[in-house]
Amino acid sequence: MDVSGILIVIMAVLFACGVYAMLERSLTRVLIGFLLLGNAANLLLLIVMGRPGLAPFFGTSDKDRMSDPLPQALTLTAIVITFAVSAFLLALIYRSWQLGQADTVEDDETDLAVRGRGAAREEDLDDEVELENADDAVTTDFPDVDTSPIVVLHHRDVAGIRDDAPTDGPDEGGGR
Amino acid sequence: MNALVPLMVTLPLVGAAIALIAGRHRRTQVLVSIVTLSLVLIIAAVLLVAVDTGSPIAVSVGGWPVPFGIVLYVDRLSALLVVVSSIVLLAVLLFSVGQGAADGDDDTPVSIFHPSYLILAAGIFNAFIAGDLFNLYVGFEILLVASYVLITLGSTESRIRTGVVYIVVSLVSSILFLAAIAMVYGALGTVNMVQISERMALLPQDVQTILHLMLLLAFAIKAAVFPLSFWLPDSYPTAPAPVTAVFAGLLTKVGVYAIIRTETQLFVDNDLNFVLMMVALATMIVGILGAVAQAELKRILSFTLVSHIGYMIFGLAINTPLAVGATIYYIVHHIIVQTTLFLAVGLIERRAGSTSILKVKGLMRAAPVLAVLYFIPAVNLGGLPPFSGFIGKYALFDAAAQVGTPVMMVLIVGGIATSILTLYALMRAWNLSFWREENDSTETLERIAYLGNAPAAAISTERRTIPRIMTAATAGMVAVTVALTVFAGPLLDVCLRAGERITDGITLVQLQDQGAER
Numbered sequence: 001m002d003v004s005g006i007l008i009v010i011m012a013v014l015f016a017c018g019v020y021a022m023l024e025r026s027l028t029r030v031l032i033g034f035l036l037l038g039n040a041a042n043l044l045l046l047i048v049m050g051r052p053g054l055a056p057f058f059g060t061s062d063k064d065r066m067s068d069p070l071p072q073a074l075t076l077t078a079i080v081i082t083f084a085v086s087a088f089l090l091a092l093i094y095r096s097w098q099l100g101q102a103d104t105v106e107d108d109e110t111d112l113a114v115r116g117r118g119a120a121r122e123e124d125l126d127d128e129v130e131l132e133n134a135d136d137a138v139t140t141d142f143p144d145v146d147t148s149p150i151v152v153l154h155h156r157d158v159a160g161i162r163d164d165a166p167t168d169g170p171d172e173g174g175g176r
Numbered sequence: 177m178n179a180l181v182p183l184m185v186t187l188p189l190v191g192a193a194i195a196l197i198a199g200r201h202r203r204t205q206v207l208v209s210i211v212t213l214s215l216v217l218i219i220a221a222v223l224l225v226a227v228d229t230g231s232p233i234a235v236s237v238g239g240w241p242v243p244f245g246i247v248l249y250v251d252r253l254s255a256l257l258v259v260v261s262s263i264v265l266l267a268v269l270l271f272s273v274g275q276g277a278a279d280g281d282d283d284t285p286v287s288i289f290h291p292s293y294l295i296l297a298a299g300i301f302n303a304f305i306a307g308d309l310f311n312l313y314v315g316f317e318i319l320l321v322a323s324y325v326l327i328t329l330g331s332t333e334s335r336i337r338t339g340v341v342y343i344v345v346s347l348v349s350s351i352l353f354l355a356a357i358a359m360v361y362g363a364l365g366t367v368n369m370v371q372i373s374e375r376m377a378l379l380p381q382d383v384q385t386i387l388h389l390m391l392l393l394a395f396a397i398k399a400a401v402f403p404l405s406f407w408l409p410d411s412y413p414t415a416p417a418p419v420t421a422v423f424a425g426l427l428t429k430v431g432v433y434a435i436i437r438t439e440t441q442l443f444v445d446n447d448l449n450f451v452l453m454m455v456a457l458a459t460m461i462v463g464i465l466g467a468v469a470q471a472e473l474k475r476i477l478s479f480t481l482v483s484h485i486g487y488m489i490f491g492l493a494i495n496t497p498l499a500v501g502a503t504i505y506y507i508v509h510h511i512i513v514q515t516t517l518f519l520a521v522g523l524i525e526r527r528a529g530s531t532s533i534l535k536v537k538g539l540m541r542a543a544p545v546l547a548v549l550y551f552i553p554a555v556n557l558g559g560l561p562p563f564s565g566f567i568g569k570y571a572l573f574d575a576a577a578q579v580g581t582p583v584m585m586v587l588i589v590g591g592i593a594t595s596i597l598t599l600y601a602l603m604r605a606w607n608l609s610f611w612r613e614e615n616d617s618t619e620t621l622e623r624i625a626y627l628g629n630a631p632a633a634a635i636s637t638e639r640r641t642i643p644r645i646m647t648a649a650t651a652g653m654v655a656v657t658v659a660l661t662v663f664a665g666p667l668l669d670v671c672l673r674a675g676e677r678i679t680d681g682i683t684l685v686q687l688q689d690q691g692a693e694r
Binding site: 070077 | 244310314317321324325328331332333336337339340343344347348350351354355357358359361362367
């Protein structure tokens, strides 16, 4: 089976970048990472198709010189699925932003509880805060540059804005 | 008979479409959901009888000849799991109907609950009857996308927070699965499971191991096997009670089902049993130790869920027909019992206004029926005789003892320890929530003061009445768990026959013959 080496290199780069982006805290980057990974997997499907040939229309081209049609069908299906999931993720990011003015993945409750056990004394708590700040600096691309804080406008601040998503009560939620 | 097979997937999808259109008419939605799932239950029961007495059924969808088109394949294992999952889906649906009617949420976003629920059902059924790897992937994606919607239902802050973890982890496992399918296709030129198993022997062992590990990795994330189970206890408990119940019962088991197919059908010669055994042991022990450290009932149950996945992996790692059969019985038992426990905890939450075992007390006097509904599945899961949990574990240990190597003995001891610790975690919850008097002093709590640090130990919600239909749905599930014990003989026989059938395998020629039948 001979395949294009360039495709393999591109796929490897896409996988690597995808994994890197997915490890970020920001949900938007996770989405980008997911898209890269999805495209990398689709490329892998195309690579395993083997030597590219004529368009696989039954009866029109020579059977021996056709491309393998099955990976193309699989890729199309996978693209559709990736597309639908990204749409859902975008909605989720929007909702997360709307609720907390942040699109980051937050710490696990259990992890926090475990961390909290050792931090009963006040100086320990101070350490915690510093540690968290340090974490943030590491995950930001430009640690020394102050970016301007993003201001979220609400209906109550500016009359022209309509909060168009349903708001929730504290518990069961969903009530419009 | 063949025409019935695709109906198991298409019926819920059509039902979902109707339920979506009828978004404003709650009663229509409920009716459509119940009718659809009941029809699937009947079809699956008929198919189970048919394949149990006859041979497996293969249907080639769209009339393409067998190795090229999509093949739906129903054997005893598939049919049995579809029957069990439709029973569970139906009971949880009734439970949620009761909950929705009682809380009076007539025009909340919950109008999307029924369509999502039916799509989830379609995905689960599709995964169980998929005859090729790619269709299995599509089934997984259908159920996952529906589960994304269900786990963030109402999109409150806590549900978005935990939902994100669940969704991102699931996405990663899906991509891994897709990449694994591409690699399998690259190596073997097919995605049909029967053809894969026939051609797999042609590959060198190291390539087989790579493919094997890729597929296992993808499925193990879904099945919550130990090092990859971290997402589960954090994301399940925040979803609405019926959603958690159905996720706990079914979603991880779809992953386990995929692992069964991988181990018994695809990679017959490639031996990763020792790795699986170690993973199974770690899953059991780490999972149950997590449960012991929790104070909140839903989290306790989520950790026991992880831990009991270990038994199923253990059964698969033994890899004899007897062990596979015992594993199938254990899956059936665990789907039903775990769902029932989550439903019972949903009732406790409404009755007592909390699920923290440090806060709930005096329920034995206040709600004796609820006490029974919790107690029976709890001792069942813990593995006390005569319940099905004991029978399932006994069958597993028996299969392991017949192999009799030292590592098997270690696993049996680990399994027994897990069983005892499960009993300890669930009975401690029972003692505190039900047996403790309402006016109990704090002395009892001092001995377990370390639990005060556990997550969600202090959460409480408002108390609400329990509608009769919710109690009825839970009681129905408890009755099913008891039935698993009463009819354990015939059921275990079916499971053992199912185990033999898969390990025997089926040839491509047989599959083609059946697919060609009209």
